[in-house]
Amino acid sequence: EPEVTQTPSHQVTQMGQEVILRCVPISNHLYFYWYRQILGQKVEFLVSFYNNEISEKSEIFDDQFSVERPDGSNFTLKIRSTKLEDSAMYFCASSEDPPPGPQYFGPGTRLLVL
């Protein structure tokens, strides 16, 4: 069964460094999302992306964040200058259908900012 994959599974970085989290959505899906979950807290929406542009973003998704679909298979989340509070699990999701079609999540990348 097709799955969303994410790399790396774990990333440790120094505060102020740039990180890029990578996702390969399910192949025929056209709608892409990023969420994050700080340890012990709720899963939070960051951004949705369709047709090579952001559809919606949350207050968390500030100028330090960007998303890109650099080719036909990858979907990336970049954090330009990481902060301690960016430490979290980051989940990518994709959907074949527009909202409210089901979103399928990847296993996540655990980001630790020191």
Place this chain on the structure above:
Amino acid sequence: DAKTTQPPSMDCAEGRAANLPCNHSTISGNEYVYWYRQIHSQGPQYIIHGLKNNETNEMASLIITEDRKSSTLILPHATLRDTAVYYCIVYSGNTGKLIFGQGTTLQVKP
């Protein structure tokens, strides 16, 4: 914020049906009821969704009351691997944003 109310925790005996309730009294006509679950810190897993009618798939059944103000997710024969946090989410086509609450922690016991 999440527009659903779920009990924080429930227990279920292995092999029995697990019935997870959810209240969504302010649901709008174009909002679907979605259920996801999260095992440990893995990515949320889609289970099932519905608008008005009851739905069933290979994982679960979803029973939505006629007034749509509440629903129940049924895992017909719970196993230890069903131990997880279960999220009930109301979701419309107006936004691609899934809003997760605290969910119900289901503990399946031998």
